[in-house]
Amino acid sequence: MTMQTNAEDLQQQSLSGLFWATCRREYLLSFRRKSDLVNPLIFFLMVATLFPLGVSPEPGFLAQLAPGVVWVAALLATLLSMDALFRSDYEDGSLEQLLLSPQPLFVVVLAKVLAHWSVTGLALTLMAPLLGVMLFLPAEGMPGLMLSLLLGTPTLSLMGAIGAALTVGLRKGGVLISLLVLPLYIPVLIFGSSAVQAAVTGLDLGGYLALLGALLALALGLAPLAISAALRISMSS
Amino acid sequence: MAEKKWMPRWFYQLASPRWCYQITGKLLPWFALAAGLLLIGGSFWALMFAPADYQQGNSFRIIYLHVPSAILAQSAYMLMAVAGAVGLIWKMKVADMVLKSAAPIGASMAVLALATGAIWGKPTWGSWWVWDARLTSMLILFFLYLGVMALNSAIENESTAAQASAVLSLVGVVNIPIIKYSVEWWNTLHQPATFTLTEKPAMPAEMWVPLLVMVIGFYCFFAVSLMMRLRNEIVWRERRTGWVRELLSKQ
Numbered sequence: 490m491t492m493q494t495n496a497e498d499l500q501q502q503s504l505s506g507l508f509w510a511t512c513r514r515e516y517l518l519s520f521r522r523k524s525d526l527v528n529p530l531i532f533f534l535m536v537a538t539l540f541p542l543g544v545s546p547e548p549g550f551l552a553q554l555a556p557g558v559v560w561v562a563a564l565l566a567t568l569l570s571m572d573a574l575f576r577s578d579y580e581d582g583s584l585e586q587l588l589l590s591p592q593p594l595f596v597v598v599l600a601k602v603l604a605h606w607s608v609t610g611l612a613l614t615l616m617a618p619l620l621g622v623m624l625f626l627p628a629e630g631m632p633g634l635m636l637s638l639l640l641g642t643p644t645l646s647l648m649g650a651i652g653a654a655l656t657v658g659l660r661k662g663g664v665l666i667s668l669l670v671l672p673l674y675i676p677v678l679i680f681g682s683s684a685v686q687a688a689v690t691g692l693d694l695g696g697y698l699a700l701l702g703a704l705l706a707l708a709l710g711l712a713p714l715a716i717s718a719a720l721r722i723s724m725s726s
Numbered sequence: 727m728a729e730k731k732w733m734p735r736w737f738y739q740l741a742s743p744r745w746c747y748q749i750t751g752k753l754l755p756w757f758a759l760a761a762g763l764l765l766i767g768g769s770f771w772a773l774m775f776a777p778a779d780y781q782q783g784n785s786f787r788i789i790y791l792h793v794p795s796a797i798l799a800q801s802a803y804m805l806m807a808v809a810g811a812v813g814l815i816w817k818m819k820v821a822d823m824v825l826k827s828a829a830p831i832g833a834s835m836a837v838l839a840l841a842t843g844a845i846w847g848k849p850t851w852g853s854w855w856v857w858d859a860r861l862t863s864m865l866i867l868f869f870l871y872l873g874v875m876a877l878n879s880a881i882e883n884e885s886t887a888a889q890a891s892a893v894l895s896l897v898g899v900v901n902i903p904i905i906k907y908s909v910e911w912w913n914t915l916h917q918p919a920t921f922t923l924t925e926k927p928a929m930p931a932e933m934w935v936p937l938l939v940m941v942i943g944f945y946c947f948f949a950v951s952l953m954m955r956l957r958n959e960i961v962w963r964e965r966r967t968g969w970v971r972e973l974l975s976k977q
Contacts, residue, residue, distance in 0.1 A: 651893075651894075651897055655877060655890045655893065655894060656877070656880070658881070658886075659880055659881065661880075665876055665877065665880055668869075668872060668873050668876050668877075669873040669876070669877060669894060671869070672866050672869040672870050672873065672898075672901075672905070673897070673898070673901050673905075675866060675905055675908065675909070676901075676904045676905055676908035679908045679909065679911070679912040680908065683912065704904070711900065715893055715896070715897050718814075718893050719890065719893050722886060722889040722890050722893065723886070723890065725886060725889075
């Protein structure tokens with residue numbers, strides 16, 4: 490009995506150990522290539538700058554557009570950053586080692602994606618109010634914007650990682666990822682921008698956030714399975 | 727004592743490309759005949775004998791193309807996902823080929839549904855396109871098809887391509903209901919329904935029977951087209967095996 494619990498303890502320890510070790514590795518790698526960290530954020534800012542230039546600088550009009558524009562910009566920025574998720578690991582062979590290791594791939598993949606999210610999606614969320622101000626989003630909309638991005642961007646990262654895993658072996662994966670993943674992003678976009686609009690008009694946010702949370706829960710449970718399967722397939726050839 | 731048989735014998739026979747080629751070869755003429763009869767008969771019935779709609783006049787007749795193609799666009803995706811699952815679980819080459827063959831047919835059905843919808847929308851709604859929930863979800867379904875096809879053609883190794891598209895179509899199948907409901911919900915939220923599909927107060931039988939004939943005809947046509955693509959694919963992939971060489975040298 491004690492033996493068994495010990496073994497279970499050990500396994501649990503090693504699982505969380507595995508999770509944190511993977512996270513730590515991801516952080517180390519990403520902070521050593523700081524430009525990769527900043528690029529999606531700059532992209533986010535630039536896309537938001539294009540809209541007033543392309544549509545109209547009129548504040549009232551921009552305020553109406555703002556929830557959608559910020560969300561679409563965040564979505565595209567996440568998508569652009571996805572290609573790098575497995576690429577360097579694939580090129581230097583460490584991805585192969587990860588697949589060969591006896592540890593469950595589910596945990597490794599989840600740690601990788603969450604670490605990646607915390608340097609892209611979370612950063613985008615923290616930067617979103619700046620874009621909101623640039624696009625004259627009313628101040629009441631800010632909490633809605635940040636909360637919806639906080640709940641929505643991890644889902645975007647998880648789904649984007651499926652596309653990244655499927656295309657990791659290909660040289661020209663970038664455009665293909667967008668083709669595969671963009672249709673899947675639509676529900677998150679709808680609920681996210683609706684949450685911001687509801688916040689602007691003073692409606693209750695709870696429902697939208699609950700839906701975003703449900704999508705996140707679903708993605709957390711299922712996406713790592715699809716990602717691991719996709720990685721194994723991509724590496725098999 | 728033999729192991730318990732979980733699957734009927736034909737299931738395993740279908741897994742062999744050679745058997746599958748022979749079986750589909752036998753089925754093909756019958757399905758072609760049925761598709762031809764049903765489609766021609768159904769079209770004549772629908773276009774000449776079915777009564778005109780009391781509100782939309784004759785323009786409603788396009789539903790005899792629109793509805794079957796929309797139904798097929800959805801069924802083809804389901805078939806693709808099931809084939810993908812079978813291919814991943816039992817590692818069947820034929821299932822992979824079915825997946826690859828079904829994608830372009832489904833995509834063209836989605837295009838047909840969108841195009842006929844637009845043609846119908848112009849006289850009825852006054853515009854070619856509205857961001858109606860059903861139109862939008864059909865468009866997204868079309869995008870999902872394009873994604874599977876793009877992935878399939880981007881990967882050179884055939885079995886890797888098939889497995890990758892199987893994973894993608896399974897992911898798509900999980901997402902289709904979510905997309906469908908979110909789009910419906912978005913539409914009711916953003917714009918009060920300026921245009922609704924005129925609620926048909928229980929279509930009379932003279933109208934829906936030809937529609938049913940057309941739907942079945944479309945299914946038969948889909949089966950024919952799928953089998954032809956599948957046979958082509960089998961011959962191409964098995965081109966190095968003895969039986970295909972024999973087959974080709976006979977012709």
